[in-house]
Every structure is written in C-alpha cells, then in structure tokens.
Amino acid sequence: MKTFILLIGLLVAIQSRAQEEVRDYRPYYAGATYNESDVIVLRSFERLGTRYFFMVDCHTLQTQIIPAKNVKAKVDSWSNLKDRYTTTPYVKALTAAQSQSFALQDAGIVHGYPKEHGITLTVDLCPSHKPLDRAVFTALIAEFAKIEKPVPVALSLSGRFMLTHLEDLHWLKSLEADGYLKITWVNHTYNHHYEPQVPLQENFLLKPGTDINFEVLETEIAMITQGLCPSVFFRFPGLVSDNAIVSKITGFGLLPIGSDAWLAKGQQSAPGSIVLIHGNGNEPVGVSDFIHLLESKKDFVLQKEWLMYDLRESVAHEFED
Template sequence: MRPIKHFIIIAIICFAFNAYGQANYTKITNYKPYYAWAHLYPQDWIVLRSFENAGRSYYLMVNPQTLVTKIADAGFYQIKPASLAQLREKFSDMPYVKALAKAESQSVMIQDAGIERGMPQETGISLTADLCPSHRPLDRRIFTDIINGFRQVERPVPIALSVSGLWMKHHLADLNWLKELQAKRQINITWVNHSFTHRVSPSSPLKTNFLLEPGTDINYEVLETEKLMLTNGLMPSVFFRFPGLVSDQQLVYKITGFGLIPVGTDAWLAKGQQPQAGSIVLIHGNGNEPVGVNDFINLLRQKAPSIAKKQWLLYDLRETVEEAEVR
C-alpha cells in the first residue's frame, strides 16, 4: 500500500503545480490575516494568512529565520493560534521579527520609510525593480542583462520585483515571461507586495497622496494583491514597498500589522543616488523609467571585471535582510 500512497501524493502535488513550479490557486475564498505558530519538527513557522481553495484549507507561512514563505495544507502542521504581538515576542530573536522592528523604528519619514540597506558578506547589492501600473510593456533589458552579466558566476540571479495588482492584471504575457525565466532557473524572484491599485495623484501633496490618499482601503490594497499573486502562481513574500515610497508612521504600523516588512531604498538610480556595498537598489521595470534602467545597465558594465572575480554580486533580498538582522 505504501508505494501506491506515495504515487497518489506525488500525482496530487504534480497536478497542483503549474509549469513554473508554483501552484495556482484559482478558486480562493475567505482569504484573511490569520496568525499562529506552526510546528513540524524541526522547523517552526509563523502563519500569516489563511484561505480556502477549491474546498481545501491552506496557510501562508514564513520561516522566521530565513524569511522564506510558503503555502501549506492546513492539516500538515500543529497550529497554535496567537496574536501577531505574541508571535513577535515568542520569536523576538529571529531575523524576521527583528526586521519588522527595524522597519518600525524608521517609520517617521514621509518618504523611504522601512529597511533601506542589507549587509552582504561581500561587496554587492540587492536589486529591486518596481512594477507599477503602466501602459508600457515590461523593460526586459533588465532581466536579459543580469542573466548575461552573471551567467558564469551566479545562477539563478536574484531579483526582488515589487508588483502591483493592476500591473499583473494588464501584463499577463510579461508576467508569464518572468515566470518562465524563473522556471528555467535563470532568475530567482522575490515577489514584493506593491499594493493593488497603486493610487497616485499628480497634484496632491505627499501627505495625502499614494496610500495616504483619503478613502484608501489598505486591507484591499494588501490582501487583494496577495490573492492575485497566488492566482497567478506567484509566492508572496513578507516584503512590502510603498507606492512612491510614501507613507507615514501610522501606515507603516498598519503594514507591519499584516506581518509585512516595508522595504525602502538608499539608491534610487533614476534620482542619481549611487549604490554602496549592501544597498537596496531601486529601478522601475514597467517601462516608465528608462533612465534608471540605463544607469543600472551601465553599472553592470562598470562592474564586469569585479563580477567575473565574484567580487561584486547580486544578493537575495531575503538573505541580505536576514544577515543584517543576525548581525
């Protein structure tokens, strides 16, 4: 009986996952914040969301040590419900909880609140590209150039993509192209929540703009983006990037209240900010900011000799934040 059971389990897993290696949850209902301690020896996880899909119950979970997220069947773990505050106390010495606290400590700025830098062991950066709503196609040069530039030294190449719900809805071909690159292990994407509508007014001051615009439903902006990620076969991370990098202290605490870590930047290339060792670099990959993309491509060319010697690399956002909080 055991070989048959194993075959059935493998068949179910293969059926659930799409061609890009991540399950598509196309019939999601009752998607909501849900906090709990999940234990399955030897690893503890923190549950952040619960939902149903096609009659089955699932959890979105984070590893508090590595910041890696995953979806688990609700029946696989021993679950102990708790408040997020209780979980932060229980796992207070873990990088995930320390990163939440660090982001909150940098919450008073109207722009660029949250984590701005990592701490890699060697010289390099964490590359983040924002995919705000846009009528233009994806700027694919970013991805082809990092794949070619790091082909001999780093594969898959890590990149964090801050994706908005409206971009996903209107750029399905580009999204599938990115997923195919990931399936071929050419890039390794950390999917960052960038809100659903990415509200913006060309005339409003920052204090009433973007997600600070009166009437913004932050629950919708956060949770609908995660749901659409899952529907499209993407794994939501524990990171959030504010549209326009604009927030206030209250909004930062609302985001950390979802268990998400706000991520800023200390090197927005299109604004002339130069990256340093450990920088979280920001460019826009939605076709709206060719200057920043050109600057990054020029940076790759300048760093080519160091890249060849593995003296200048790209770092996974999760790993560099984990390392920074461990130290």
C-alpha cells in the same frame, strides 16, 4: 446541438475557474514548527476545497503556502507571536522597520547586509500601459549567468500591473522556471494610487479613504491566483508612508522595504545597497543607469567580487545574532 455542447463547455470552464478561486482569504496568526524551524502563519485561505496556510520562516524570511492539515499551528495574537519570536531575524527586522517609520519617504529597511560586495536589486512594476522593460532582465542574465545562476532579484508587483501584463508576467515566470532568475515577489499594493498634483501627505497610500486591507490582501490573492508565492516584503508606492500606515503594514506581518539607491534620482549604490529601478517602461533613465552599473562592474562580477544578493537572505543576515 453544437450550440448546446458549446454552452455546456462554457459552463464547465466557468465552474472550473470558480473552483480554482482563492476563497476566504484572511489574516490568520499562529505559531508553529515546520521542518524543524520556527514559522509564523500569516494568512489562511481555501482553494479547490483545501485549506491552506501562508507562512514565513522566522530565521530565513522564506515564505511557503502549505496545506493547513500539514502544519500543527497554535493560534495566538500578533503581539504574543512577536514576543515569542523576538530574537529571530524576522521579528528583529519588523521592529527595525517600525522604528524607521516616521519619515515621509523611505521608511523601513533600506540597506542589506553591509559586508556584501554587491547589491540587492529591486525592480518596481507599477501600473503602466507600456510593456515590461525586458532589457533589465536580459542584461542581468547575460552578466551573471556564468557565475551566479539563478540571479536573485526582487520584483515589487502591483495588482493592476498583473491585470494588464499577463504575457510579461508569464515571461518572468518562465525565466524563473528555467533557472535564470530567482524572484522574490514583493507586495506593491493593488491600485498604486498616484496623482501628480497632490502633496505627498495626501498621495499614494496616504490618500484619504484608501482601503489598506484591499490594497494588501487583494494583491496577495492576485499573486497566488497567478501561481506566485508572495514574499513577506512590502514596498510603499512612491516610498511614501507615515507612522500609522507603517504600523498597519507591519500589523499584516509584512516588512516595508525602502531603498538607499534609487538610481533614476541620482543615488549611487554602495556595498549592500538595496537598489531601486522601475521596469514598467516608465523610467528609462534608471534602467540605463543600472545597465551601465553592470557594465562598470563586469570584471568584478567575473571574479565573483561583486554579486547580486537575495533580498530575503540579505535582510535575514543583517538581523541574525
């Protein structure tokens, strides 16, 4: 009898998980007005029997997941939607990113609002067997908690990192829930393919046979499954891309984000810099350099003359009228 009860319980648990699965996840392009602002619907999916839209505010670059029944959206082509909202910061940023798509490395937006006295921090979480470098986040909170709470940070998240670092992911989510961090979740592909001996032109996302649809959409599905709302930003693994790949990414409605201050490579930050470090345990030099940067700016931080900036707000300000 006990075995039968356990079996029934297991079947119920499996059925419950199946019902919670994200189903029929697909690109879906439509224009709408939501809360008196222009939005573009980018994805449609079903969960727990309800159809949802994943959409972006064209002015603030904030994303939301909303029941489809609550949004009166008009389906249109991606090209028509870009023409319709061509003067908004979102479409301007997409156009700028596409125009900077011919370099092998660092395509897309690499700098935020130039008048800012501070930086926008992006932390890449690539697949790794090492634990999350939590010192990055505890140092951020320690330095800024008294004058800037929550502290904004953008985390570039890969699908395989989520698979093997659920405890770390839950810890990050708890810091956000408790009001210490304000996180922008950036798509960093699912597999983050990399082979050290292969030339960049055939490496990372440029590996022949790479399924771009899977790399992009499966990462978004994994985020949503973990209770995260994906942002509209995308970071290329290794910052490596070409014009064709950039076009595919912007065709998903995503904004490629590079960096003008990859600290582990010796690049120095400037006002408005999009700083890049790795928090997956594989780049201790970059983490150490960032903590030293925080310490060097301590007096300016206390006087609110050097702050952390939200990636969404920084890019939106850069491209507003």
